[in-house]
Amino acid sequence: MDIAISSDSNEKKIYQDSTHELVSKIAYLIGVPKRIFENIHEPPEQEVFAQMDNEKSTRIIRHLSIIRTSIQRNYRTINRKMKTEYLSILSMPEYVPAESMRYLESEGIYFVKKSSTKLFQHIIELNRIISNRINNCKPFFPLWLNWKYIQDLFIMPDGFSETGTKNAATLYYQHKQDYPYQMYMNWNPSNEGNILYNDKKFVTLLYRWHGDTFTEYNRVSDVSTYVKGSIQEFIGDSTQAVIVVDCENSDPYKLCATLKGLDYRNTAKISRILLFDDIHTASAWRILDNFTKISVEHILTERVKQNKSLVDIKLTARACQEHYQNHVDSFIIVSSDSDYWGLISSLPEARFLVMVEREKCSHAMKQALAESGIFYCYIDDFYSGNADGIKMSALFKEMYRYLDHSIHLNVNDMFAEALRITRLTMTEAEKRQFYDKYIRPMHLVIDSEGNVSIELKR
Structure with missing residues (x-):
C-alpha cells in the first residue's frame, strides 16, 4: 500500500497513529533548537533529544549542522564582511553560534584553517568533516531503515567545490521556509508541509525522493488509540486474566511488539502468559520472558504423529483448568487459527478477546467473532519498531x-x-x-x- 501525500487538511488523518522517534533523531542531528523539543505541541520528542545529546558522535554532527545552517542562513552577510571588513568567521558570533564553535574545539575539531580565506572554503571543510563522521550515527537508526537515504540528507551535493557550496546556499536562501525548522539538509525543497511531522510521513517522503517505496508502516506507526483503549478496558473489567498463545499460529515478534505497546500499569491483572509450543515453532518463543514483565509459562507439546499437533487440545484443556480451578474469568487468545473456537464455546461464562494476524485469519472467523460480540484486533498493527530487541x-x-x-x-x-x-x-x-x-x-x-x-x- 502506498500512502499519497495530500493537503494539510487531510494530513492528520493520513498520518495518524504514527511514531516520532525517527523524526526526533533527524531533528536533533540537523540542529533543530532544543526549545522545539521542549514544546509538547511540536513533533520532536524531548526524551529522544536527551538520548541523542548523551552521545558524543551525535553531538558532534548536531553542532556541525548548526554551524553549517547558520552560514547558509547568513551567507551573503558573512561573505561580505569577510571581503570588505576582513573579518574572520570566528569573530562573528552573532551569525555563527559561539556555543557550537566552543564545543567542537573541545572535541579537537577545527573547520577554520589558516589557508581558508573565503567563506566557501569553510563550508567545504564542514562538509568534509560531516561526510567523514555521519556514519558514526548509523547505530542510532534501525536496521530496517535504508541508511544510505539518511546519510544523503547530510551530504551536500558537490559540496567539496566552490560551485556546489554556492548552489546549496542559493537553493537554501530561496526556499528557506520549506526546510524543516529552516535547518539545512540535502533535499529538493518543495511544499510538503513539515516533513518531520511524524515518522510515517518522513519515511514515505524519504523513500520517494530516492525512487523507492516504503511499505512497512507498522514500523513507524502504532495501533489506534481505540484498539488500545478497548484492550485496556477488557483487562480492567476482568478479575483475573491470562494470555493464551498458540505458538504454531502466532508470530513471537509481533506479540512482543504488542505487549510492549500496552501500558504495563494497565496489564497488572494479567497473571501470566501461557505459551503452547512444540518443537517445530520459532526459537524466539523461548526468550520472550526477557521482554515482558508478565510471568511466562512454556507448555511444550509432543506429537503423536509428525504431521499432527496436540497444541489445540492442550490449550483448550489448560484454559478450562485456569477458569474452573484458578478462577480466571478473562482470556486473551493469540492465534490466527480457527481451532480455538471450541474453547470459546466451552466456556460460556468466560470473557474473551482475540488477537490475530491480518493475513492469516480467515474472513469467516472474523465474522464469527464479530457476530458473537467478541472483540478482536490485529497484532500486525502494533508498532513493531520496539521488537528489534x-x-x-x-x-x-x-x-x-x-x-x-x-x-x-x-x-x-x-x-x-x-x-x-x-x-x-x-x-x-x-x-x-x-x-x-x-x-x-x-x-x-x-x-x-x-x-x-x-x-x-x-
Whole structure:
C-alpha cells in the first residue's frame, strides 16, 4: 500500500497513529533548537533529544549542522564582511553560534584553517568533516531503515567545490521556509508541509525522493488509540486474566511488539502468559520472558504423529483448568487459527478477546467473532519498531548455538600438540610470550562465499 501525500487538511488523518522517534533523531542531528523539543505541541520528542545529546558522535554532527545552517542562513552577510571588513568567521558570533564553535574545539575539531580565506572554503571543510563522521550515527537508526537515504540528507551535493557550496546556499536562501525548522539538509525543497511531522510521513517522503517505496508502516506507526483503549478496558473489567498463545499460529515478534505497546500499569491483572509450543515453532518463543514483565509459562507439546499437533487440545484443556480451578474469568487468545473456537464455546461464562494476524485469519472467523460480540484486533498493527530487541536476541541465540555445535577448539591443547609434534623445547616464559604474541591475537577470516577459517598472527 502506498500512502499519497495530500493537503494539510487531510494530513492528520493520513498520518495518524504514527511514531516520532525517527523524526526526533533527524531533528536533533540537523540542529533543530532544543526549545522545539521542549514544546509538547511540536513533533520532536524531548526524551529522544536527551538520548541523542548523551552521545558524543551525535553531538558532534548536531553542532556541525548548526554551524553549517547558520552560514547558509547568513551567507551573503558573512561573505561580505569577510571581503570588505576582513573579518574572520570566528569573530562573528552573532551569525555563527559561539556555543557550537566552543564545543567542537573541545572535541579537537577545527573547520577554520589558516589557508581558508573565503567563506566557501569553510563550508567545504564542514562538509568534509560531516561526510567523514555521519556514519558514526548509523547505530542510532534501525536496521530496517535504508541508511544510505539518511546519510544523503547530510551530504551536500558537490559540496567539496566552490560551485556546489554556492548552489546549496542559493537553493537554501530561496526556499528557506520549506526546510524543516529552516535547518539545512540535502533535499529538493518543495511544499510538503513539515516533513518531520511524524515518522510515517518522513519515511514515505524519504523513500520517494530516492525512487523507492516504503511499505512497512507498522514500523513507524502504532495501533489506534481505540484498539488500545478497548484492550485496556477488557483487562480492567476482568478479575483475573491470562494470555493464551498458540505458538504454531502466532508470530513471537509481533506479540512482543504488542505487549510492549500496552501500558504495563494497565496489564497488572494479567497473571501470566501461557505459551503452547512444540518443537517445530520459532526459537524466539523461548526468550520472550526477557521482554515482558508478565510471568511466562512454556507448555511444550509432543506429537503423536509428525504431521499432527496436540497444541489445540492442550490449550483448550489448560484454559478450562485456569477458569474452573484458578478462577480466571478473562482470556486473551493469540492465534490466527480457527481451532480455538471450541474453547470459546466451552466456556460460556468466560470473557474473551482475540488477537490475530491480518493475513492469516480467515474472513469467516472474523465474522464469527464479530457476530458473537467478541472483540478482536490485529497484532500486525502494533508498532513493531520496539521488537528489534527480541529479533536480535533470537538471532544471536541461534548463531551461538550453531557455533557451539560447529567449533570445538582449545588453543592450549593445540599449542601443546604442536610442541609435541615439532619436538620443540620452550621455557615457560617463552611459551607465555609466544602465546600472547601469536595465539591470543588469532582471528576469523571470512571469504566471499561465507567460509570461515582461523588465522594465527605471524
